[in-house]
Amino acid sequence: MDELIRMVVGVVGSIGISAAIFISLNKVADLLPIGARNAVRPWIFVGPALIFIFAALVVPTMRTLYLSFFDNSGDNYVGGENYGWIFTNDSIFGFDGIGGVFTSRLFILGIVIAGAAGALTFRSGRRNGSRVDLSGSTPLVLLGAAATFLLFAVFTNLSGVIWNNLWWVVAVTGIATSLGLAVAVLADQVKGESIAKSLIFLPMAISFVGASIIWRFVYSFSPAGRDQIGILNGVWVGLGGQPLAVLQDQPWNTFFLIVVLIWAQTGFAMVVLSSAIKAVPDEFIEAARVDGATKQQIFWKIILPQISSTIVVVVTTLIILVMKVFDIVKVMTNGEFGTNVIANEMFDQSFRFQSFGRGSALAVVLFISVLPIMIMNVRRVRNEQDL
């Protein structure tokens, strides 16, 4: 019953206290002369929020910046030593596998596909009279596949926390956005749209910890000869493969962790993009159809340009979210087997090893990597809100 009392006290108390402060401040303001009253009143309204924001976000951010230049006790200035530790540490930012990138099969495959895509765009470009023609699904899908293979060649060969993080960002953002877009487009055309979308959206409600349990069960592994209890190994062994220790085999275990976040976030991309697609005026599509455009042409030349700004919003939101991925790695592998990411390393350094200097420096690295997106967001909101 302790918790219930705590909860009631929390809710009632916090509302009571804030209402009491607010009402009494307003009464005090009423006593002031009219000019001063009007000058003070806005600050009574925004004051509490600003105090919280400064205390929880603005000041701590500056303090973390400050701490990142100090040693682990926070007393002695060490200059850039913490940052030096990050970028010279092979387990965080290593270049050992760089040679393997260019000889890997993924890389070769990527180059071949990119060549095919290039040839296709030049050919269709010549046919249409322009130099290159990037419209249509085939070249774009091929280029996307080539880029995926090339990037995966890099990430499977280079090991380290920062490379893992980049892999997460690229794979989750790219795959969740394109899958979400695909589902939004597909669902727009068939019956049962709301059921299909609800089921894809459902993982959004599940905590990352819950999602990690769900997928640990999918990936669970029994030695050969025993019945598999995870569906992935169940199918794989059923097809004749040897059971895979999915979460332990490097480097692909990181990708299997990435799948969990893709599963969780595709619904987000789908919902946002779907509402954007439905907002494309019907007249545009009707006009294109009257002019004889095919379904594909309508998608690539009418719908896609119309929703491009929404795609940017989805991509940036996902990048911010994926950059600081923590729960999934913590619960599924605890960063073992070469799956560590910046946020988990930051947590371990700060709260397991009490190295506040290194932890702060890692947090600052996260901050700097989302800084461009913050600036983009502010610009966008300023344009939209006319500020």
Place this chain on the structure above:
Amino acid sequence: MSDDTLSDEPVRSSGGLAPDAPTPTGTRSLETTVAAVIALASGVIGFAWGFTWFLVGIGRDGSTVTIGGATVMVLSGWACVAGFLLWVRHWWAADAVRITCAVSIVAVIVFGLLSANASGSGPFPYIVSLVLIAILLTPIVLLGRPGARDDFPRMGQSRLATTISLWSIVAVWTVPTLGLFLASLREERAVKTEGWWTIFTNPQLTLDNYTTVLGTGGGDSPDLGQYFLNSLSIVLPATVIPISIALFAAYAFAWMKFPGRRWLFILVVSLMAVPLQLSLIPLLQLYTGGAHIGSVTIFPDLDLNGGPVSVWLTHTGFGLPLAIFLLYNYVSGLPADLFEAARIDGADHYTIFWRLVVPLSVPAIAAFGIFQFLWTWNDYLIALTFIGSNADAQPLTIRLANLSGGRGQDWHVLTAAAFVSMSVPLLVFFSLQRYFVRGLLAGSVKG
């Protein structure tokens, strides 16, 4: 803001397939003929190969070989049928063949890469994969050419491909959760030794796992009832406090004039994207040691660490930028005439806020409230940092993660525990999905 994005809207691009579509007259184009021959030939060869495989499998009593052979036989049989339908120019044959080829290419890429990686037997698997892909690409390319288009005037209008792809994605998305749920309903031995899919041949259901995880047993009992209450006692204040504070601020930003209004609002917007990792260490130091400048104490050492108050305060701070942004968007969109009229009647900001803004903002408050509720219920990092190992205040997420780490193979406990922790969000999700979607659409920039 679209009101209802998950509802069934009228199907926009209706294919309009008449089942009695006329068979085209005239001669068959070269493209169609070649595609049909390729399908028929590969079907016959594949069938012979699969049949041999099948016989070998039966002889050797190797079930995987038998299943593999049977699968190849079924697929090749389908290729023969598809080739025949192409030959007679059945109206949906072209679509069916192109879909089949596309799906097969994806399968070849996935399995080819996986097996090549697993076996490490040089370039051979890649060459086989590439040859297969080339063979499968040929009908797709051929049937896309003008000649074949004349043979199949209704090509591309079938919704078959759309339906199949959509529902296969939905299936992949649903199976993990469904599997966990079904497993949680089985007895301990079955969960630990058999795949959950055997439930269909061996349907014995029990709620034992749920009584186990909710019961208050001895030392390592999951005891989730207790943690459930802990979660609630974190989540409700952490949802209510930011809303009440943010609504005042949103009103001020929207309808009051004060110096620095614009810059403060831009600051709020930019803070939505700040990774919360940036605040963890300083806030932990604040809660354990207070804040001092010289000898002046700004924030007393209240020893908040390990209790729920620190988590309430942190969630409030982190939730405020999004809350202000969402509520500002809504409040600033309220009609100005309304406020003008109220002011003429002698109402001041204080009255306008309580009488007009609060009642009118209920939809926006609901949207943000659900957002913040799910966010705090599902949070792990903040609770782990500020509550840590204090079992009296730990929320469900921490308990679940600890169970996963400490009793990782006790799947009968883990499956049920995961579902207990998911019950509240799923309930909220299904009953208030519309508001959740609204909140999501309005503020998809949270950090």
